Amino acid sequence: MATDLEAPVEGPRPGADEAEVELLGVTRTFGPVTALDGVTLRAARHEVVAVVGASGSGKSTLLELVCGLQAPDAGSVRAARAVLMPQRDQLLPWLDALGNAALPLRLQGVGKAQARERAHALLREVGLAGFERAKVYELSGGMRQRVAFARTLLAGAPVLCLDEPFGALDAITRAELHGWLTEVLAREPRTVLLVTHDVEEAAVLADRVVVLSPRPGRVVAEIAVETPRPRPATADEVVAVRARALEALAAAGGEAGGAREAGGEPG
Numbered sequence: 001m002a003t004d005l006e007a008p009v010e011g012p013r014p015g016a017d018e019a020e021v022e023l024l025g026v027t028r029t030f031g032p033v034t035a036l037d038g039v040t041l042r043a044a045r046h047e048v049v050a051v052v053g054a055s056g057s058g059k060s061t062l063l064e065l066v067c068g069l070q071a072p073d074a075g076s077v078r079a080a081r082a083v084l085m086p087q088r089d090q091l092l093p094w095l096d097a098l099g100n101a102a103l104p105l106r107l108q109g110v111g112k113a114q115a116r117e118r119a120h121a122l123l124r125e126v127g128l129a130g131f132e133r134a135k136v137y138e139l140s141g142g143m144r145q146r147v148a149f150a151r152t153l154l155a156g157a158p159v160l161c162l163d164e165p166f167g168a169l170d171a172i173t174r175a176e177l178h179g180w181l182t183e184v185l186a187r188e189p190r191t192v193l194l195v196t197h198d199v200e201e202a203a204v205l206a207d208r209v210v211v212l213s214p215r216p217g218r219v220v221a222e223i224a225v226e227t228p229r230p231r232p233a234t235a236d237e238v239v240a241v242r243a244r245a246l247e248a249l250a251a252a253g254g255e256a257g258g259a260r261e262a263g264g265e266p267g
């Protein structure tokens with residue numbers, strides 16, 4: 001699932017932008033449906049890029065392209081080793097929470113005791129202390145999401161593709177995990193592509209917010225966020241970025257999370 005396509009190092013390249021993810025003019029079609037149309041998007045090393053867009057605008061498709069799970073019909077995709085936290089968690093029902101979170105470490109050959117110890121610590125950090133031995137069916141949607149999130153982090157990839165990672169969480173848990181993710185990224189920086197329906201979440205967490213049009217997904221706006229993290233949702237720039245992203249979504253003919261189709265609505 002993870003391919004290492006990092007550019008070979010040929011001595012220092014002054015001025016190189018160190019893009020760890022680069023999509024150039026990417027188009028992806030499924031039969032008659034064009035999901036993405038000419039999308040160019042870059043993420044520099046350790047940059048957090050949020051992608052927002054209406055339902056069906058190709059966000060999940062974009063992440064799968066970056067992770068090498070799909071190939072573009074036109075254009076090119078280049079990325080360092082990337083791991084996907086899918087929109088629908090793919091936890092293994094026969095393992096408990098701890099076993100699911102520890103899985104990537106076990107697959108990397110880490111011993112069982114050490115893998116479980118690290119997973120245990122991470123599950124505690126995401127607020128799941130006491131649920132380590134719970135089976136997947138005993139966990140709520142938000143708990144499953146946090147187990148999947150821990151599992152994604154433990155995969156240790158330089159690029160994280162997170163597909164609505166906090167969508168099933170209540171507002172308080174979500175805000176807690178925003179703070180916690182910010183700490184984790186300060187401690188061990190990663191390049192992150194964060195797909196979300198929540199423009200406020202995008203403005204709180206990302207260095208740059210990329211807005212897609214409704215299907216077919218095209219980049220209609222890119223908004224930089226300069227305020228250093230952690231940033232409160234009430235910070236002036238967060239409020240302004242949120243408003244600009246919503247404007248761009250509306251101008252593109254979509255509604256945040258809305259189901260309106262891209263139609264031939266002229267002017």
Ligand SMILES: Nc1ncnc2c1ncn2[C@@H]1O[C@H](COP(=O)(O)OP(=O)(O)OP(=O)(O)O)[C@@H](O)[C@H]1O
Nearest residue numbers: 030033035054055056057058059060061062087215
């Ligand atoms: N495997 C597939 N086969 C056929 N069509 C697909 C496939 N995957 C995606 N599509 C279509 O491509 C378009 C984009 O889908 P995608 O899942 O990327 O959207 P999305 O932006 O992630 O939507 P949502 O916000 O609802 O998760 C949709 O019209 C979808 O029906």
Ligand SMILES: [Mg+2]
Nearest residue numbers: 059060061087
């Ligand atoms: Mg999706």
